[in-house]
Amino acid sequence: MLHVAIQSGGYEPNEPTIKNIRLSVNQGELVAMIGSNGAGKSTTIKALMGQLPFLEGEVELQKGIRYSFIPERPTFYEDLTLWEHIQFVASIEELKQNEWEPFVKEWLQRLRLTDVVHHLPGSFSKGMQQKSMILLGLMSRPSLWIIDEPFMGLDPSATKLLLATLEEERERGAGILMCTHILDTAQRIADRFVIIESGTLHASGTLSEVLSQCNVERGTLYDCFPEGDE
Numbered sequence: 469m470l471h472v473a474i475q476s477g478g479y480e481p482n483e484p485t486i487k488n489i490r491l492s493v494n495q496g497e498l499v500a501m502i503g504s505n506g507a508g509k510s511t512t513i514k515a516l517m518g519q520l521p522f523l524e525g526e527v528e529l530q531k532g533i534r535y536s537f538i539p540e541r542p543t544f545y546e547d548l549t550l551w552e553h554i555q556f557v558a559s560i561e562e563l564k565q566n567e568w569e570p571f572v573k574e575w576l577q578r579l580r581l582t583d584v585v586h587h588l589p590g591s592f593s594k595g596m597q598q599k600s601m602i603l604l605g606l607m608s609r610p611s612l613w614i615i616d617e618p619f620m621g622l623d624p625s626a627t628k629l630l631l632a633t634l635e636e637e638r639e640r641g642a643g644i645l646m647c648t649h650i651l652d653t654a655q656r657i658a659d660r661f662v663i664i665e666s667g668t669l670h671a672s673g674t675l676s677e678v679l680s681q682c683n684v685e686r687g688t689l690y691d692c693f694p695e696g697d698e
């Protein structure tokens with residue numbers, strides 16, 4: 469559902485931040501994008517969402533695909549309560565009230581957000597904000613999720629709930645592209661991996677394929693990276 473072949477992309481002309489990045493996400497598949505700080509993961513996400521000022525290459529989204537994006541730092545409208553955000557999404561997505569309302573109420577309970585639904589999300593904890601973003605993302609029943617660092621700041625229950633939600637979404641047929649530094653979780657849940665280093669594709673494929681491309685005979689994804697600042 470998503471094919472990306474980026475020749476180069478960046479923030480200033482003739483100063484590419486990312487180069488030669490190819491990746492794809494198929495239906496029901498979870499692809500983990502990993503790499504060191506500053507490697508170019510968020511820049512790649514910006515490129516495939518059409519938000520990068522300079523881009524050469526192709527980003528092909530299958531026709532009719534709806535996607536939901538969860539950024540690394542949740543963003544909300546300052547003056548709108550969570551419920552008003554929900555109503556806003558329902559209106560721009562043209563959702564039918566008799567369909568979205570029961571769906572949202574069930575998810576508000578599952579995410580333990582019912583009691584705060586009339587509060588401003590700006591006052592929420594990081595985990596509550598992340599859960600609110602997930603709820604707003606779920607409303608459009610996306611075929612594709614693009615998620616930047618979803619586990620940062622989540623407590624163990626919220627992490628479990630997020631993992632269960634991603635699994636349910638995958639079973640529903642949604643594809644997921646997820647950036648993360650939590651490599652043991654990525655290794656456990658992802659079907660395929662894309663490793664980006666210094667703005668370029670370092671390895672990609674299944675776990676055994678990327679380990680072999682990183683010359684790791686027996687080990688984990690952590691062994692694809694040097695210790696410290698080498």
Ligand SMILES: Nc1ncnc2c1ncn2[C@@H]1O[C@H](COP(=O)(O)OP(=O)(O)OP(=O)(O)O)[C@@H](O)[C@H]1O
Nearest residue numbers: 479480485503504505506507508509510511512649
């Ligand atoms: N808005 C911007 N303008 C100019 N340069 C930027 C901008 N955002 C990021 N960069 C630069 O692009 C490079 C790649 O950053 P990016 O945020 O894509 O890395 P990342 O892999 O997502 O890192 P992290 O794991 O730390 O989130 C870095 O050198 C960064 O300084």
